[in-house]
Amino acid sequence: MSGLRERNKERRRQAILDAALELLRANDIDAVTIEQIAARAEVSPPTIYNLVGTREQLLVALIDRISEGLIEQFEPPDGDLDDPVGMMRRAVDETVAAFVADSAAYRQIVRSLGNLAVSGSRLAFDPSALHVRAMRRAQELGILRDDLDPVALGRQSFLAYVAALTSWASGSLADRGFGIAARHGMVTVLAAASSDAHREDHHAELAALGAKLARVSWKQ
Numbered sequence: 131m132s133g134l135r136e137r138n139k140e141r142r143r144q145a146i147l148d149a150a151l152e153l154l155r156a157n158d159i160d161a162v163t164i165e166q167i168a169a170r171a172e173v174s175p176p177t178i179y180n181l182v183g184t185r186e187q188l189l190v191a192l193i194d195r196i197s198e199g200l201i202e203q204f205e206p207p208d209g210d211l212d213d214p215v216g217m218m219r220r221a222v223d224e225t226v227a228a229f230v231a232d233s234a235a236y237r238q239i240v241r242s243l244g245n246l247a248v249s250g251s252r253l254a255f256d257p258s259a260l261h262v263r264a265m266r267r268a269q270e271l272g273i274l275r276d277d278l279d280p281v282a283l284g285r286q287s288f289l290a291y292v293a294a295l296t297s298w299a300s301g302s303l304a305d306r307g308f309g310i311a312a313r314h315g316m317v318t319v320l321a322a323a324s325s326d327a328h329r330e331d332h333h334a335e336l337a338a339l340g341a342k343l344a345r346v347s348w349k350q
Contacts, residue, residue, distance in 0.1 A: 143181045145171045147192055154235035159242055189239050196228045197257040214267040221260055222316055226309045240299035258288035274323045283323055290315020307346035314339040
């Protein structure tokens with residue numbers, strides 16, 4: 131019975147998050163209330179507080195849902211430990227795609243929560259962990275120099291992603307520009323930390339992304 135009860139709780143929790151996204155796609159975030167979300171999800175307002183939390187915690191949970199699915203997807207054995215750079219590229223591209231797919235909602239959510247939420251301080255887990263793990267594995271494979279701290283490299287790569295995300299959320303970057311800027315920030319770290327054998331490839335990728343980034347529309 132306890133397993134069924136937990137599954138029912140999770141089903142209702144996901145229905146609440148789906149309802150919030152549906153409302154945020156069509157309405158200003160300040161106009162969306164817990165009562166409206168509850169009605170759309172066919173639950174009571176107290177159920178939202180019990181299963182998700184406050185309004186702010188609900189918004190954080192929507193960010194969490196994107197990051198959590200990604201972390202699970204790239205955890206071993208599914209994570210490609212023989213191609214950590216490719217894994218990180220795919221991770222960046224897929225999170226960008228997830229945010230852009232619900233751009234009307236997620237632009238508002240990111241703006242409302244600010245950098246603290248997307249940098250991990252209020253999330254259920256640290257979303258920079260994937261970047262750190264990929265950088266550590268890239269160093270083990272000789273892709274990166276061995277005299278640098280992979281934790282610092284991974285976190286810097288993630289901070290570059292956060293900068294692209296917040297620029298997109300503010301309207302400074304269009305959807306395509308968000309994807310290019312997120313990739314550019316990651317590859318900038320790789321190019322700076324590359325071993326001799328991989329430096330030329332990373333610098334070539336950085337130059338190509340830089341040319342694309344220069345052509346995207348930035349709000350002045």
